[in-house]
Amino acid sequence: MKTTYQCLWVLGLLVACSPNSKVSQSTPLSDEPQYLLTVGNENVFAEEFMHMLSKNRAFDKEEDKLSKTEFEENFELFLNYKLKVKEAEALGMDESVEFQREFTAFKEDLKQPYILETSLQEGEIRKAYARMQEVVHAQHILLRFPANASREDSVAVYRMALKIKERASDGEAFTVLAMEYSQDPSVKSNKGDLGYFTSLQMVYPFEDAVYQLKPGQISDPVLTDFGYHVIKLLDRKPNPGQVKVSHILIRTDPADPLSEDRARRKITDIYAALQKEDTSWEEVCQLFSEDTNTKEKGGELPWFGVGAFLKEFEEAAFGLSEIGEISSPVKTSYGYHIIRLEDEKPLASYEEMEESLKSKILRDSRSGLINSQVMAIQKSRYQFRENTPVITAARTAISEQSKSLKDLRNTYTAQNLMDSTLFTIEEHGKTVADFVGFVERDEVVVKVGKRTPFDAWFGKFVETSLDQAEEADLLANNDDFRLLVNEYREGILLFNLMNERVWQRALTDTAGLKEYFASHRDQYTWGARTEALIVSVLAPEAAAPIKAFLTDKPYQPGLKTSLVDHLDSLSTLSYQVEEGVFEVENKPVLQEIEIQSGLQEVTVKNKRYIVLLGKQYPAGPKAFEETRGKVIQDYQEHLNETLISLLKQNFIIQVNEDEKARVENIVVGQH
Template identity: 50%
Template sequence: MKIKYFHFLILGGMLACAPSAKVGTDTPDVTSAVPLVSIGNERIYADEFLYILEKSQQLQSGEEKSSRATFDKNLDLFINYRLKVKEAEAMGMAESEEFDKEFTIFKEDLKKPFLIKNSLQEGELQKAYYRSKEILKASHILLQFPNNASVEDSIAVYNMALKIKKEAEEGADFNDLAYEHSDDPSAKQNRGDLGYFSALQMVHPFEDAAYELSVGSISDPVLTSFGYHIIKLEDRKLNKGEIKVSHILIRLNPADPVAEDRAKRKITDIYTELQKNENSWEEVAKIYSDDQNTKGTGGKLPWFGVGAIIPEFEKAAFALNEVGEISSPVKTPYGYHIIRLEDTKPLASFEELEPTLKSRILRDSRSSLIQSQVVAMQKQKYAFKENAELVAAIKPIIDQSLAISLESVKRQLDDQGLLDTLIISTESKSQRVSDFIRFIEADQAIVRTGPNEFFNPWYSKFVEKILEQVEEDDLMTNNREYRQLIQEYRDGILLFSLMNEQVWQKALEDTLGQREFYESHIDQYQWKERIPAVIIEMNKEEQLEKIRRFLSDKDYNVRLKPRLEDQFLNDYPSLFTVQDGTYEYEKHPLLSKVDVQKKNHEIKNGGRTHFLILGNVLPAGPRRLSETTGKVIQDYQEYLDKKMIAELREKYVIQINEDEKERIFEIVKE
């Protein structure tokens, strides 16, 4: 079941008659120590009623003031709703495994917008989208670390990077320096030129540094997982979005010494042919292109943006300005291309790109950075404390013994009296070493460990999970909106379970009850006078006279419809539509306009010709159960619902605080 479903279940079923009066941020504070309603031993306060009432008003239009009668009706519906939730609890539905599983899934979704992590992710998404509005052109020089680099090695590489930067700033050609010094394997071909790129196409530290540069400036050494980079920003401009192109490719054969010249002459001849108006691009592509995947479709390629395709091709493609414009021959590592612009589209809106941006950020190193920031903020907010000496004491025990067995770890910690020692604490939660060991034992976290490196990954995940729980507990205690939302969905699941068991499913499966209800309410299931009829609606007038002649001597019978279809629709499939049924004619849009005693009619309706062939009028009378099963089930469900409410109102003592009710009414009607 989807989250939105419960809004309509609760609001539609409970407050369908809610007024349009505003109850929201401008309303006075409704917090009160006095309950609005008591059901049995449960005290229910006004803020819950107003919260649900406000939600219901978001589904409605108009600005009518709430009348006393409407207010009383809504309060009555609210009490019915709370009675059902209370009964579901009394039946143990809140303790079932199915409820726990479903509620846990809902909570995970509901809490996300309230978490620190969400605000940080939102910030990264906005930053990525803002950056994606620009494309950058940069060159870089990469200096990698030697294998098993020491601290001294790292310092040496850093100093080398500073030296190269200084040379560049003093006038040395940056691309020459890249050719000479860069450890990037592609530097011998591209001399450090990375071409154009946009957000989320480079590793995070590189992107951050590049977007901070002005055109022509050179960065300080930037550390990434590849080594130290020195970056020079060559250009920055607006992102044009994505383009769709087609191409004709003539491949190069490296094994053929004359292939280069032959390919160049061939692509030139093709380019010349394309200048002639009589030659179709699609035909030329089909005949000459060596791209077997696209030649049959006129060389069409998928949409792409900056940084998504080889630079030489990308540069030529983005240089095209008019749809249909073709490029002069372009050489890439694949061969020679001629490119035609098919279509363009601007950068999509943030809302359209958000899912893609989020997916890429979660796969990027940014996700680890976000998590580190989350943990740091949680530690500060919730007064996190760590027993550093204890951590240092248990780390070697876990690193050395966990590879053997968890039991070995527990024995050693127990022998040293460490299991019951406090390892971390927050303002609301304390955890001991034994809690940490149980966390490992449960093995419910995804933790990557290395050889003899068990403690740090498990301990980091343990701290994360504890802080997540502390944050969730804090939300429930101190965030009223979150608390109300969680309560709403918890109660919604219980309400659904109760209604499904006691009303909806019961009415569907209780065939004996359906029949008894049908027989005792037979007056609600009556046919008015009906008439059997074949109704033909003409879609085209071209065969009108033939159909008129065919029907002129026909009486109604059940074989008329198939005879009509066989006679005409095999040759003219869309000539007409035909229906055969039994209809209550008094309010029928066509039958109500004719004399039903006459059996053959031709009338115009909605600009179309209709032929009506009528049978004999059937008298009014009761419907058979099989003819009205859906309506009987619906009515039976409504009956069971009302019966359940009546029984619950007998079962539980309901008390309404009239003074509190009056106070809330004054708030609602303003």
């Protein structure tokens, strides 16, 4: 996407001659909108002009208002801008493939803050952050589905989960039930105890169920992709935030029966040594820790919060209360650890976590939930109605075994389905032919998965159609969005027109550029010039060696390098040197000396200069190559003025003076 397009050229044109400006959105423009001006056959309303003025200033206060001159300048710039957009449209620039691609991409970005999906995403982000204020401690029992489970299998698993819930509710030990029934592979080591965790650390249905329980409560069976869970909430407490710790690890080897005893004795000896005041944690860690990734840096681990590490390690780490405090040996599946607290911090603010929370939510099952909610709201809002018989006929016409939708058009044409309506949105029908065109354009990514190709593509067609209906609704009923989209659309057109008719033409039209230069030669002249080596003396000790080196030397190009080499024993901060051909009128130091060859010394504004002059050149015309950049700039402005003049002749312009006066009354102060 071209960042140049981000309306900077539009705003530059509109506010180049005025202070920053912003219109209060509460300012009523009109009870019945009247056009401000007409360009060609298009009426332009005051709200668009006000939108352009409203970028950085509110006109509620007298000191923020424009002068009459500034207002007229901005109005003229706005008129010129609309003329150029009209010309771009007349040239068909808005119909080009490149424009449509650019504009569509911009529009997709622009609508994100306004659409239902964003609103629902923000709701889920805020809910996740609110849940993060607490950590919860839960146990669970998982019942998995058998491979290729039938509906009857699923019902049987659900009924078993209900019975387990009843037994737990009647007082049977949850841990015993977990060891007997849970099919979670980790149950052998944790007995169904998941430890403390917080939002976004479990699959969403599981999290949602846990956060609705009170300590001691047992859930109804909860369905996730893993199976049915029965969950018991043990505790909930404020989130302690994050900690940074270091550790020393002595590993154990499950295959070696003696390693457990050796590791326990070794970690006990290390712990005893660390109790002595003269023992260095870093040295002990480097010598004895068996965590090769951290031992060379004092055993330091990254910041982590609840639910990120092994339960036993985490409980010990969060049990430390003072910086530098060392835990007693802690046993985990890796071996034995001694943990030292390095730092701690509370849960970050919502603003700090918003982007990371959004990223996590868009990667988990909440994303599908949000999409389902969006579609349900859209279907209700835009009166979505399916034509079930036609959808069934269209589905049936495609082979269930087909891996693609080849020959879709021929298949439906042969069965006279092309003109049949699949569904309606706000009474506007989408036909089978529309669906076929959607598939043939192949402009979207469709994941088939376990669905048939027809169902996958049809689902995407419905989703896209509803999104288009929401966008049309925004354009029709949301003034902010409509004005913003129009601003970007016209900004792209303006850029394309200016690039073609002004900017690039000035660069490529060599003949026109030189002709312009020839007819405006009097604008490109040199003042009186002189060759000069100018040395600014910044420290007193630099003056003598500088003068000594330059005395009796004539000016010649490259003398600066020789001087700097000669002064290599001096600090480079004790002087500054520049050399070249300078216009006298643009160099204050040259205006204070006699312009004649030779070495001179002068003080200007309390700064000492040593100057060696060379040849002098009288005032005269510049060669084309000497001023090419300025000529191109001026030629571009000339082409721009010519373009505006031509457009004012080609398009009929009418100004509604009453509406203009009303806008003026809002934004112009009593200067």
